[in-house]
Amino acid sequence: YDYDRPLMKTQVPGPRSKELTKQMGQIQNNTAINFFCNYEESRGNFLVDVDGNRMLDVYTQIASIPIGYNHPALLKVVSDPNNASAFVNRPALGILPPESFVDKLTEGLLTVAPKGLNRVQNMACGSCSNENAYKAMFIWYRNKERGTSIPSDADLNPGCPELSILSFSGAFHGRTMGCLATTHSKPIHKLDVPSFDWPIAPFPRLQYPLDEHVRENAQEEARCLEETEDLIVKWRHKGMPVAGVVIEPIQAEGGDNHASAAFFISLRKIASKHGCAFHVDEVQTGGGATGRFWAHEHWGAEDPADIVSFSKKLLTGGFFYRDEMETDKPYRIFNTWMGDPSKNLLLAEVLNVIRQENLLAEVTRTGKALLGGLYELQAKYPNLLSRARGQGTFCAIDVCKASVRDKLILQARDNGVILGGCGDLSIRFRPALIFKEHHVHMFLNVFSDLLAAH
Amino acid sequence: YDYDRPLMKTQVPGPRSKELTKQMGQIQNNTAINFFCNYEESRGNFLVDVDGNRMLDVYTQIASIPIGYNHPALLKVVSDPNNASAFVNRPALGILPPESFVDKLTEGLLTVAPKGLNRVQNMACGSCSNENAYKAMFIWYRNKERGTSIPSDADLNPGCPELSILSFSGAFHGRTMGCLATTHSKPIHKLDVPSFDWPIAPFPRLQYPLDEHVRENAQEEARCLEETEDLIVKWRHKGMPVAGVVIEPIQAEGGDNHASAAFFISLRKIASKHGCAFHVDEVQTGGGATGRFWAHEHWGAEDPADIVSFSKKLLTGGFFYRDEMETDKPYRIFNTWMGDPSKNLLLAEVLNVIRQENLLAEVTRTGKALLGGLYELQAKYPNLLSRARGQGTFCAIDVCKASVRDKLILQARDNGVILGGCGDLSIRFRPALIFKEHHVHMFLNVFSDLLAAH
Ligand code: FES
Numbered sequence: 035y036d037y038d039r040p041l042m043k044t045q046v047p048g049p050r051s052k053e054l055t056k057q058m059g060q061i062q063n064n065t066a067i068n069f070f071c072n073y074e075e076s077r078g079n080f081l082v083d084v085d086g087n088r089m090l091d092v093y094t095q096i097a098s099i100p101i102g103y104n105h106p107a108l109l110k111v112v113s114d115p116n117n118a119s120a121f122v123n124r125p126a127l128g129i130l131p132p133e134s135f136v137d138k139l140t141e142g143l144l145t146v147a148p149k150g151l152n153r154v155q156n157m158a159c160g161s162c163s164n165e166n167a168y169k170a171m172f173i174w175y176r177n178k179e180r181g182t183s184i185p186s187d188a189d190l191n192p193g194c195p196e197l198s199i200l201s202f203s204g205a206f207h208g209r210t211m212g213c214l215a216t217t218h219s220k221p222i223h224k225l226d227v228p229s230f231d232w233p234i235a236p237f238p239r240l241q242y243p244l245d246e247h248v249r250e251n252a253q254e255e256a257r258c259l260e261e262t263e264d265l266i267v268k269w270r271h272k273g274m275p276v277a278g279v280v281i282e283p284i285q286a287e288g289g290d291n292h293a294s295a296a297f298f299i300s301l302r303k304i305a306s307k308h309g310c311a312f313h314v315d316e317v318q319t320g321g322g323a324t325g326r327f328w329a330h331e332h333w334g335a336e337d338p339a340d341i342v343s344f345s346k347k348l349l350t351g352g353f354f355y356r357d358e359m360e361t362d363k364p365y366r367i368f369n370t371w372m373g374d375p376s377k378n379l380l381l382a383e384v385l386n387v388i389r390q391e392n393l394l395a396e397v398t399r400t401g402k403a404l405l406g407g408l409y410e411l412q413a414k415y416p417n418l419l420s421r422a423r424g425q426g427t428f429c430a431i432d433v434c435k436a437s438v439r440d441k442l443i444l445q446a447r448d449n450g451v452i453l454g455g456c457g458d459l460s461i462r463f464r465p466a467l468i469f470k471e472h473h474v475h476m477f478l479n480v481f482s483d484l485l486a487a488h
Numbered sequence: 489y490d491y492d493r494p495l496m497k498t499q500v501p502g503p504r505s506k507e508l509t510k511q512m513g514q515i516q517n518n519t520a521i522n523f524f525c526n527y528e529e530s531r532g533n534f535l536v537d538v539d540g541n542r543m544l545d546v547y548t549q550i551a552s553i554p555i556g557y558n559h560p561a562l563l564k565v566v567s568d569p570n571n572a573s574a575f576v577n578r579p580a581l582g583i584l585p586p587e588s589f590v591d592k593l594t595e596g597l598l599t600v601a602p603k604g605l606n607r608v609q610n611m612a613c614g615s616c617s618n619e620n621a622y623k624a625m626f627i628w629y630r631n632k633e634r635g636t637s638i639p640s641d642a643d644l645n646p647g648c649p650e651l652s653i654l655s656f657s658g659a660f661h662g663r664t665m666g667c668l669a670t671t672h673s674k675p676i677h678k679l680d681v682p683s684f685d686w687p688i689a690p691f692p693r694l695q696y697p698l699d700e701h702v703r704e705n706a707q708e709e710a711r712c713l714e715e716t717e718d719l720i721v722k723w724r725h726k727g728m729p730v731a732g733v734v735i736e737p738i739q740a741e742g743g744d745n746h747a748s749a750a751f752f753i754s755l756r757k758i759a760s761k762h763g764c765a766f767h768v769d770e771v772q773t774g775g776g777a778t779g780r781f782w783a784h785e786h787w788g789a790e791d792p793a794d795i796v797s798f799s800k801k802l803l804t805g806g807f808f809y810r811d812e813m814e815t816d817k818p819y820r821i822f823n824t825w826m827g828d829p830s831k832n833l834l835l836a837e838v839l840n841v842i843r844q845e846n847l848l849a850e851v852t853r854t855g856k857a858l859l860g861g862l863y864e865l866q867a868k869y870p871n872l873l874s875r876a877r878g879q880g881t882f883c884a885i886d887v888c889k890a891s892v893r894d895k896l897i898l899q900a901r902d903n904g905v906i907l908g909g910c911g912d913l914s915i916r917f918r919p920a921l922i923f924k925e926h927h928v929h930m931f932l933n934v935f936s937d938l939l940a941a942h
Contacts, residue, residue, distance in 0.1 A: 050587075054585075054587065054589075054590055057590045058585070058589070058590050060606075061590065061593055061594070061598065061606075061607055061608060062607055062608060062609050062610075062814075063609075063814055063815050063818070063820075063821065065817065065818035066582050066583050066818035066819055066822060067582070067583060067584075067585065068583045068584055069584065070584075070585055070586065070587050070589070071579065071584050071585070071586055071587065072586075072587055073573045073574070073577040073579065073586050074570075074573045076573075076577065081584075084587045095578070095579055095580040095584060095824070096580045096583070096824045098578070098580065098824055098825070099577070099578075103577050104572075104573060104576060104577060105576065108576040109572050109576055111576075112566065112572045112575045112576060113567070113569065113572060115567065116528075118558075118563050118566045118567060119527045119528045119530075119558060120527070121566045121575065121830075121834075122557075122558060122559065122562040122563055122565075122566060122834065123527040123530065123553070123557050123558060124549070124552070124553075124803070125525065125527065125549055126549040126550045126552065128520050128521070129520050129521060129522045129550070130521075130522055130523065130524075130525050130535075130549060131508075131512070131521065131524055131525070132524065132525055132526075132527050133504075133508065133524050133525065133526055133538045135508075135512070135524070136508055136511045136512050136515065139515055140515070144515065152514075152515075153515055153516055154515060154516060155516050155517075156516075158612060158613055159612055159613075159616070159823065159824070159825060160823070160824065161616060161619075161664065161823060162613070162615060162616070162664060165615075165663075165664040165665055166663075166664075168665070169663075169665075169680075169681055172680045172681050172682065173679075173680045173681075175680075176679075176680040177680075185676075185679055185680075194678055194679075194680075194681060194682060194683040195680060195682060196682060197680075197682050198682070208823070209619075209620075209623075209822065209823055210615065210616060210619040210620075210664045210665070210666060210667075211619055211622070211623075211664065211665050211666030211667075211669075212664060212665030212666070213665075215665075220819075222639075222817060222819060222820065223819065223820070224648055225627075225630075225639055225648075225820070226623075226626045226627045226629075226630040226631075226639075226648075226649060226651075227623055227626050227627075227648060228626065228648060228649060228650060228651050228652070228684060229648040230682060345824075346824060349578070360516075360517055361517050363519060363676065364517070364519035364520035365520055365674075365676060365677065366676065366677070366679070367517065368520060368663065369613065369614070369615060369662070369663055370549070370550045370552055370613070370614065370799075370800060371552070371613060376575075380575075380576065
């Protein structure tokens with residue numbers, strides 16, 4: 035059902051997109067709009083815009099389209115009259131779930147539960163997933179301190195303790211105020227918004243390819259681990275103990291920063307040693323793009339995390355958690371909707387397609403072709419490109435200057451390929467799981483022409 | 489398409505609900521679950537559970553079902569093949585909106601824009617709506633202080649100022665960490681979660697019916713206004729100025745606390761006088777249940793607010809805002825999805841039904857019957873009931889003791905009427921907009937039998 039190639043009619047944004055963007059400016063801030071889309075006409079890996087341009091999409095709505103546009107399996111879910119009720123009667127899931135909800139969780143989300151995490155809390159987006167994961171960690175931490183899950187009257191009043199979440203430089207965990215306190219990818223995201231005095235540990239700044247810089251990278255990681263442990267101790271002494279450590283398995287918004295399995299496993303141990311919960315934020319990395327369903331599976335750890343949060347490609351949001359992180363009472367982790375069963379229906383179908391089409395193996399194969407191509411390009415253009423890196427199709431490469439990076443992204447778009455930036459200098463690749471080797475070559479052809487002409 | 493009456497087969501929860509609740513407990517916290525529902529069989533004002541019980545729903549998924557279950561107009565939206573794409577291709581609305589998005593906003597949300605608020609930011613739920621409304625107020629406040637919307641490098645680093653949002657005792661604005669700092673309805677909601685040191689003003693504690701206690705109530709409101717102004721000054725002197733004042737037009741979770749139009753208008757003036765934005769949170773009150781589309785319309789103010797946030801009955805989330813509250817740069821008010829166009833499609837249809845069926849006038853009529861009935865009951869049972877109050881069908885009544893209130897709610901359910909509690913002693917009424925006078929009588933019959941038997 036996919037198109038076979040890009041087809042460009044105008045520069046992007048074209049006249050119709052520009053007109054609509056102007057209209058949008060009358061209603062709300064329009065300064066982030068790239069262009070307007072014709073989603074009806076979009077198919078598979080190709081996004082069609084309102085000027086009739088058809089582009090290979092290697093960005094997929096900020097990494098959130100799992101199996102391409104208008105996938106027939108998903109269209110079937112919507113057109114099935116048995117599902118109509120799920121789309122029009124959004125329940126308050128925490129109090130009045132639909133009959134099928136337990137089954138849907140069991141057949142859906144729980145089939146991809148991370149190792150050791152038997153429980154899942156449905157939420158609606160990455161931000162409420164992380165906000166509530168933080169709350170679950172605070173509650174767990176305080177229950178541990180109290181030695182009982184039944185708070186006394188004195189606990190209830192005032193009730194808001196001095197606790198912190200430790201996060202990493204360059205991290206991105208969302209933009210609501212709790213999440214934002216742990217987000218450090220770009221100053222403009224935090225500007226003017228009050229925040230908490232929480233510790234920020236250094237995320238390792240590694241050299242790529244990782245296997246050619248093992249020794250230096252190990253040193254850098256050791257430094258970061260040491261500083262992390264120091265911060266945990268320091269914040270405890272400040273009277274604002276670290277209830278949880280939150281980290282992305284690959285820092286995405288912050289510039290596709292990787293670290294070794296050994297780093298994450300050591301970090302998890304340090305967290306446990308100091309009584310902090312360990313929260314792996316897989317909002318952007320989860321869902322298969324690294325070639326495993328969860329990026330943290332690459333660590334090969336027996337006991338990778340206490341909490342794993344997700345959203346984006348999983349269409350709904352939520353977090354998996356260890357039994358002991360269960361809250362004690364009703365209404366502590368709660369909101370009106372607690373997710374959306376119609377998204378769970380679509381997700382169950384996405385998971386079926388991933389299994390039936392063996393998409394994780396496909397992603398691994400496609401990813402090798404993509405990373406191989408990036409290595410070749412950076413060897414050919416060492417003054418322009420560097421630090422090619424990736425897992426599966428979750429790849430990135432750095433460009434010498436931000437202005438050149440931004441220009442390349444715009445030029446690629448005008449030539450039918452949608453890319454995204456991240457960090458200061460990186461181009462990130464976030465195709466859908468149905469991105470194949472021939473799509474890699476389509477991208478590489480366009481990109482190498484641009485580089486040659488630079 | 490509605491049923492004509494309740495039909496009870498078991499106590500609620502029945503055996504099937506109990507079994508499913510037990511299963512749910514294996515997966516996540518199940519302590520807030522009331523029962524499991526058969527949404528396919530539910531219709532209009534009647535919610536059907538998995539044990540075949542059919543109940544008159546006067547709570548509607550925590551006030552979030554606007555025009556009843558399985559409304560034909562909404563089912564049509566889902567079954568229309570032209571809409572399928574909106575359900576399966578969820579875009580990153582802030583960067584790649586669909587072609588029809590501006591039109592849908594213009595035909596939908598903007599037709600109900602509050603007075604003076606020409607702009608609307610789509611969001612996904614009540615929490616992200618309020619979190620982002622707070623951020624918009626912080627940004628606006630700092631830009632005012634800077635005298636320019638272009639932050640300098642020094643502004644960017646560290647970038648997180650000491651600013652506050654003033655909220656009211658008993659308020660509920662959501663449970664993510666920014667919202668939670670302004671939520672004070674129940675201590676358990678905040679327990680163990682770090683918060684901000686922000687000012688909390690007293691919400692007037694009025695006597696009902698309002699028109700029989702004008703003088704005492706005016707005194708109480710004057711006291712609260714004075715204290716509010718004092719707090720604004722105090723927090724400015726503390727170096728943590730109040731960027732915005734947030735208030736519900738009727739405090740819902742906190743116990744259906746009303747205040748007079750004069751109170752809100754004076755409060756808005758005090759906020760303006762001190763340079764604070766004025767944010768009216770209509771997440772629970774908005775959408776027609778008070779007999780006006782927005783509860784704040786009852787104030788009759790020319791200039792009611794700077795920001796009005798919404799969600800629940802509007803199916804999507806977001807906030808309306810004044811032109812001058814527009815942010816200056818991209819990605820400051822932003823997240824991956826920024827709402828969901830499929831919800832906007834459904835909302836547009838809800839608004840059509842409200843207009844076609846003249847539902848606001850209907851709500852006013854039904855609400856009179858409901859409040860009248862409550863007045864009669866409290867006259868008849870003065871030891872059990874008091875403080876009947878309401879606007880439209882957005883009504884509440886107090887019960888002498890929490891344990892009696894809770895018992896009455898359970899008994900009503902076993903007799904086919906779903907009610908909700910709020911505050912310490914209140915029963916709240918939150919029917920859909922299609923709740924008619926004969927539904928009021930259905931409820932009153934059940935309820936007066938219970939009271940007689942008490
Ligand atoms: S915060 Fe996640 S949907 Fe609103």
